[in-house]
Amino acid sequence: xxxxxxxxxxxxxxxxxxxxxxxxxxxxxxxxxxxxxxxxxxxxxxxxxxxxxxxxxxxxxxxxxxxxxxxxxxxxxxxxxxxxxxxxxxxxxxxxxxxxxxxxxxxxxxxxxxxxxxxxxxxxxxxxxxxxxxxxxxxxxxxxxxxxxxxxxxxxxxxxxxxxxxxxxxxxxxxxxxxxxxxxxxxxxxxxxxxxxxxxxxxxxxxxxxxxxxxxxxxxxxxxxxxxxxxxxxxxxxxxxxxxxxxxxxxxxxxxxxxxxxxxxxxxxxxxxxxxxxxxxxxxxxxxxxxxxxxxxxxxxxxxxxxxxxxxxxxxxxxxxxxxxxxxxxxxxxxxxxxxxxxxxxxxxxxxxxx
Numbered sequence: 588x589x590x591x592x593x594x595x596x597x598x599x600x601x602x603x604x605x606x607x608x609x610x611x612x613x614x615x616x617x618x619x620x621x622x623x624x625x626x627x628x629x630x631x632x633x634x635x636x637x638x639x640x641x642x643x644x645x646x647x648x649x650x651x652x653x654x655x656x657x658x659x660x661x662x663x664x665x666x667x668x669x670x671x672x673x674x675x676x677x678x679x680x681x682x683x684x685x686x687x688x689x690x691x692x693x694x695x696x697x698x699x700x701x702x703x704x705x706x707x708x709x710x711x712x713x714x715x716x717x718x719x720x721x722x723x724x725x726x727x728x729x730x731x732x733x734x735x736x737x738x739x740x741x742x743x744x745x746x747x748x749x750x751x752x753x754x755x756x757x758x759x760x761x762x763x764x765x766x767x768x769x770x771x772x773x774x775x776x777x778x779x780x781x782x783x784x785x786x787x788x789x790x791x792x793x794x795x796x797x798x799x800x801x802x803x804x805x806x807x808x809x810x811x812x813x814x815x816x817x818x819x820x821x822x823x824x825x826x827x828x829x830x831x832x833x834x835x836x837x838x839x840x841x842x843x844x845x846x847x848x849x850x851x852x853x854x855x856x857x858x859x860x861x862x863x864x865x866x867x868x869x870x871x872x873x874x875x876x877x878x879x880x881x882x883x884x885x886x887x888x889x890x891x892x893x894x895x896x897x898x899x900x901x902x903x904x905x906x907x908x909x910x911x912x913x914x915x916x917x918x919x920x921x922x923x924x925x926x927x928x929x930x931x932x933x934x935x936x937x938x939x940x941x942x
Contacts, residue, residue: 590609591709591716594608613632622652626642629641639865641772642770644660660770664700665731666923667694670691670692691801701768720739731762735757740752754930780902781901783822786904788878789855790877792806804917812830840879842909845873858871877909886898
């Protein structure tokens, strides 16, 4: 059985914020903050049996409220990733979202779901247990049409799997794209670069970007490029090659297109990340059509993590299962449109093991 505990962790806008901890029989521990629906820490064992926190983050709530420009551990939304110039057209209506990334809209805008306090409820399902987080986003928030009722559920089991279920409903046509923005370092938070981590993606195409990191609309084969992770490859093996796309992102900051049939939203084993030194391995199963791989290119040593160490470039890697960036402006991408009477559903599973 998985145990769940909660304890006071601070206040946000004069409301108490609890730290909710999920612990399974094997000693795996997941810490959740309702502020931003943040995964604050995940403790998993290595080959030698030693446990380490494998996600980047801050020691206290104030760090997330005041300094979380990198979006450590949060749920990003209402639309994760970028929308070009914050503009798109839905059912013939031209819409303008707030812009917070140069001229573009990023991760829901100036006050996205990462900066909101979600309502938290402990839940149990069989031998699994976790927390259900709910949030109401009003019509017009950050420019989005429709009142959106969003839900994220984190469930831990004794097989060392953390299941994330996303749900949303709307009263007007809108767009939705929720993702978990955890930065991983399987060697342990604050310990080293992730460039030696080995990455495998079930993706033979990616979406190239322009200089503002917005997709050009192309679906480009990865074969023969530094973006080919169809076979297990060290993250840093080709990250400094002379390639225009790596220059745009200052490393990897790109959406990869999973190899699945159009309309297929079954769970697939889509991503594997492995740390050869500790043996810790993360497998990501998802119903989503893509994943944003971000190699921590803008971590610059100015943020101090939970371990008391500073985070520098490539000290963590984000693997954000998602619909593609700027999908509302690319009708050949999978559609992120949600309509009244419909329900947004998405599931991602983080499965931990040792090799």
